Amino acid sequence: MIYAADREAVEKARVTFVRKWKLRSKAVLRSFEEAGDALFTFLRYPTAQWKALRTTNALERINEEFRRRTKTQASLPSEDAVLLLLFGLLRSGAITLRRLVGYESMTALPGRQQAA
16 A cells, blocks of 8 residues: 555555455454554655655664664763764764655645745
8 A cells, every 4th residue: 555656546455455354354454444544644745755754764774783883882881972873873974864755845844834
């Protein structure tokens, strides 16, 4: 469902999913319905941004590199030391984040006013 091309395809896939799992597993369907529209928050944004919104790769990359660097440390002496390490990795380029696809179409976040 999350890889559908447009809103209509997502809705069609949702209906198909409900129809299929209603008979196979009520627990799966109940969990799906409980999550509701929260699973499809990306639909509120322009289609060009969906790819970035559906993935956690950027966060996973930061966590992976941070864990790799902290494994060699017996301990970090303070919260400030942790922050210095994290932001040092970002600033040095050891961790690079890809550009957000569709950033040109971003205006204000849904429900917020754009600054004047």
